Amino acid sequence: MLVLTVDTTTSYVVAGLVRFLGGDATAQPVAQVIHDEPRGHMELLTPSIMSCLGECGLAPADVDAVVVGEGPGPFTGLRVGMATAAAFGEALGIPVHGVTSLEAAAYGAAVGASAGDVIAVITDARRREWYYTAYEVRADGALEPLLEPAVAAPADVVAALEEIQPAGGLTVLAAKSVAGPVREAVEPREGWELRSDDAWPQPVGLATAAARKAGGSDKLTASSAPLKAQYLRRPDAVEPKRKPASSAVDFSSVTDAPETGEVRVVRLGVDAAPRLTEIEAELFAGDSPWPLQGFVWELSRDNTIYVGLETAGGELVGYAGIAKNGADDDPEWEIHTVGITPAHQGKGWSKKLIEPLIAEVDSVGGPVFLEVRTDNAPAIGLYESYGFEITGTRKGYYQPSGADAHTMMRPAHEVAEGTVIVGVETSCDETGVGVVQLRADGSVVTIANEVASSMDQHARFGGVVPEIASRAHLESMVPTMGAARARMRRALAGRDKPDAVAATVGPGLAGALLVGAAAAKAYAAAWEVPFYGVNHLGGHVAVEALDTGSAEGMENAIALLVSGGHTQILHVQGLGKPMEEIGSTLDDAAGEAYDKVARLLGLSYPGGPVIDRLAAKGNPKAIAFPRGMMRQQDSRYDFSFSGLKTAVARYVEQAERDNTTVAVEDICASFQEAVVDVLTAKALRACEDYGAGVLLLGGGVSANKRLRELAAQRCAAAGVELRIPPAPLCTDNGVMIAALAAQLIHSGASPSGLAAATDPSLEVDIPVVAPE
Incomplete structure (x- = not known):
């Protein structure tokens, strides 16, 4: 079993390959690339991973599992390693195991230790504080925690270690940045020994800690618990005291609470039938709305899919249904209804209902049919935007009103050839992943647009808090990429990886940029495709020509x-x-x-x-x-x-x-x-x-x-x-980054390479970071 190990919780950039033979818990080092560069984590980590693999004549696909140090450690560096490891594992579909970095460092010193020995690990937490923990060596070589990882002032760390000091003494491992003051604390104390003044999580220690945590090295290929960064400190953000509104400001005419505009698409079952009946009656009062039993029957069938729009308050305000007919190898589809309550119309939400249905159709294949009132111009335009064409007219189709209906048809989707680019955007508080396809004629079309926002987390602070944004990006990156890849698979006949990956490298919030760029480079490396580090502002411009195929006037x-x-x-x-x-x-x-x-x-x-x-x-x-x-x-x-x-x-x-x-x-x-x-x-x-x-x-x-x-x-x-651009593309998103990269690729621009750096103040005259 080949395990990739990664850690960036200290000044060291750690990338290593470790092999376990059979069920043996003994980790065998294969290759490692280590840099002592506290400000170079993002630039050096992914190239170091690829160097390890190249040195052994291996490819990313040869890796069976990934292990990463979850901290504690300085926040920015910690996130680079975790974002890289999480993305590498997600790209390859292999498990990623998180371990306490202090424990990994301790396992490096536990070799040859006797049962009952106690090992303390101390690293730099900055702000004149230390991260620390302590372990007791068990008879089987495993480490038993005596103290949970914590952060404290040096005097408090020493006091905590004195409380658990065993009769056999205490072995202390210190990171080099705090080795001096740690030595001063250790030397006067009888039985204390500073075993290492340059302790850091080494590849073998990381792999060993993961194998012990999993219950054996053979368990490392099984699914793992979600990664969780051990920050041990809350973000430095103070919630401002909310000032009462001035008595001079008259709110008497404000009768409705601000709308959040947040709705989610949900799959509907039979229990939704009563609410759908109510909406149907409101929408088709002059015709023949479906009765309750009609919805119960439709929602119960195996060949139908119904989705709904649910507000933050849980109210169902829209629905859409589609039926699959004919043989499985030659299906035809029929859209029954796309309806939104009048109070919620005009917000572009119909697309939220149609898109999952069209995605389902395109993942299977086959033409789609529907009927629409001839006087419903907005609906006709919406359907035409998804490739539907009017094929005929049915006089008096809707009763009792006698309104006419157009029949419309969307031909079976054919997967066009083209270069597929994934774009990652994390310059502020949105985690965006977009997928576009660059066609031979230079046109760029959207395949997927997934965005996770941390806006709600910032609301109580009255503005974006950079540390909160960075933490949210780390948590959201893999799920957002997973959702975008799922759409890519459905739209592109099962295609699972792109031809290139791009990410915003500036301008933007420094910590936020690092998370997205680190993850994007890891995805590019794992998929063995080029990486483009592009300008955030250039993305906002590039998205203007998306889906039109026209750069006229630009x-x-x-x-x-x-x-x-x-x-x-x-x-x-x-x-x-x-x-x-x-x-x-x-x-x-x-x-x-x-x-x-x-x-x-x-x-x-x-x-x-x-x-x-x-x-x-x-x-x-x-x-x-x-x-x-x-x-x-x-x-x-x-x-x-x-x-x-x-x-x-x-x-x-x-x-x-x-x-x-x-x-x-x-x-x-x-x-x-x-x-x-x-x-x-x-x-x-x-x-x-x-x-x-x-x-x-x-x-x-x-x-x-x-x-x-x-x-x-x-x-x-x-x-x-x-x-x-359309409203969803006005705010930060990954599609605009992918679109800019597509235009750069079309013009022959060179990739940035995996060593590309971020620049929070990147100038607008740099559309793409040049390779070093």
Whole structure:
């Protein structure tokens, strides 16, 4: 059995291959590559793994299991090793076992130890604290924990070890970064011995710890428990005290709670029949809605699939059903109904219902048929976007209304040839994995788009907490990749791996970038495909041309990217080409200003959707808030929103002093109008100055309804084409990263290589990190 061992919990970058023979628990070293480089974990780990394999003439597929140190250790380094190991194992479909890194270090010193000996391990926890634990050697050579891994000040560590000091003395292993002070603590104490002043988890120790934990080396090929990082400290984030809303802000017209917009797709059984009957009656009141028994029968059949939309509160607000007919080797499919309650229509949720049904069809094959009212233009357009064509008309099909129906058909899906690219995005608080296919004609089509957001974890802090985001990325990466790969298999006739992997390497939050890039490189290495480290902002631009196959006008275009972390105007000179930043915010990003204003008004986080919703009911001219950086002497393309935020605060404070009130809707509308006025004015100014005929709008704030509306009005007046991606592709996602990589591959760009580094401040003129 060949085991890959990985650890990055100390200054060492550890990659090693260990072999177990038969059921023997004795680990035999095969190869190892070790670097003492505390700031090089991400750059060195995956290349070191491949060096170990290459040295032995082995391939990733020869590995039977992976073992990784789960800590404790400095958070950033710890996550690089765990993300790499988890991704490597998931890519190959082999188990990944986590072990305590301190225990792995102890097993290295336990060779030749006698039963009853006690071994303590101490490593650097920074902040003038130590990680520590202690073990007793059993007769069979296994280590019995005497102290659970913990973090404490040096004096407290010494006190804890003194309490368990056995008669036979204490063997101490110390990481080199704390060896000096540990020696000072050990030498005066009788029976204490500093056995190692450079202790770290070595490959054999990691493998041995895993085999002991599993109950034998032969158990390492069995499924393992989920990895769990041993941080031993909570994130350094303090929940701000929520300020009560000012008495000057009038909420009396706000009758409904903010909608989360969160729904999930669920598989429906017979128990859903009563609710489906209610929805059906509401949707088809003028015709012949299905009765309860009709739904009971349909939901009970083996050849039907019904899915529903369930809100966060558990309410079923939509459903869709499909039936598989004919022989298994030559099936035909019929979509029965796609229905959403009127109160929840217009949100694009129909796609959430259709996509799993189409995915099921494409995984099996066969044409799909349906009927739709001839006057239901939105539904017809939706079906056409999935490849359905009108094949005929049935007069008076719907009774008793007598409405006509179009029959529509989607031909059996044929898997097109092309280069498949997986993209990974972790620059902020979304873990995104996207899959696209680059066709021979240069067009790029979406295969999968899976996103896991940690927004809810940040909400109580009023903004993104980098450490929380990084931890969430580590937890979400493998499940999100698994979901994207499942879609890829269904859409591409069982295909299980891509032709290339790409990841955001900057700009973004340093710790968050490391998790995604480390995992992506491990996936690329395990699958033995090229890796591209690409620019996050370039991804927002690249996604504009997705699924259209057209790059017309992109050789000279202006991009306005607006989010919680970025507000920039970029000059685009071709997809996948270096861009020029011609304007940016001098202080707060637009999305950040939304969040801060929402907080001072007593609204929830994130502020953008809440303010947008309330602004729709307010008067944008009620309050004349200032437009920053719009004077003649100001920069033509730069922004400033801190003054606007202050103006809102001062206005509310003055109203409170004057004992007057103002509707929160009017404040939101007036604030929002000031923001979108400046954004669109400067973007159109750039289009005019650069002679650009296309304005690209991207970033999370581009989902704002008023921004889209005003941009469309001003672009139409200026004769500029406005391009905005679908709402799911406005926020951070893996599809945009894969799309940028696809365009780079099409233009002949070289892969970045597995040693590529991340750069939190990556400039926009670098679309892809060059190989070293």
